[in-house]
Amino acid sequence: MNNNMLRVIWFVPPAVSIAASWEASDRVELQSRQTLSSDEQFEALSSGAMDAAVTSMDNVLHWNLRPGPQDFVIVAQIESTTPLSLIGRSKVQALQDLEGASILVDAPENGFVIALRALLGEAGLARDAYSLVPVGGVKERFQALVDGQGDATLLGPPFDSLALAQGLVTIAGIQAAYPLFPGQGVVVRRTTLLNNPALKAWIALLAQAVRGIGGNLNKLESALASQSMPASAVKAMIDTFPTTLVPSVQGIELLIAHRKQLGLLGAEASYASLVDTSLLK
Known part of the structure; x- marks a missing residue:
């Protein structure tokens, strides 16, 4: 496989990825695909058909307990919250x-x-x-x-x-x-984290987009509006644009607390067991 290629599966293209696409890079060629379900994302990552998923961070708590590779990890949070x-x-x-x-x-x-x-x-x-x-x-x-x-x-x-x-x-x-409810994360397998240089390059582009968004808000608003999104949806995506890619400690602890409250598997997880921020340093 081309070492510069990164295959990402998501529900809707996140705003920060749209902003990152404005910066040309010979280190990453992004190939994205819209998913029909989180189960499809799990299968795509498990089989190696896709390298990364943008998805609810709670999924990692469950995916690591399913039959399968059980090596899923969150490497970034790409929106401050997911408006639901x-x-x-x-x-x-x-x-x-x-x-x-x-x-x-x-x-x-x-x-x-x-x-x-x-x-x-x-x-x-x-x-x-x-x-x-x-x-x-x-x-x-x-x-x-x-x-x-x-x-x-x-x-x-x-x-x-x-x-x-x-x-x-x-x-x-x-x-x-739940005001602390977190946004979606970038989820990968640990083998991808260690062996895919395109992942590191993409995360760097996302971080660059976060740092530079102050001067590009109008451009982002126009880009989202051009996709025929309602004005309220454009505003929501602008309002939840991340100020950092570091996954929220309080947000993930809320996800764990909800599982504990419901008596579900995964409540024994911790931030440290779910998150790897090595690509953000």
């Missing part, structure tokens, strides 16, 4: 209205759904009070909800705004409940 809204049909006005509901998810045991399960539990809904129905990534969940295949789902920009334009309603916000 619980969007539902108009009949759902409050969390308690989700008793007996079908909630559309990417995967029921890992990812953003863990924060949602914690939120529902705090609202008094036991795990058997609702159904979690896997339908795939954010684009797939948006379409399934619009098509009436479920009662609610978690959506982020731009799909939350698109859903509201379709007459759906906001039930709750993850950030309102």
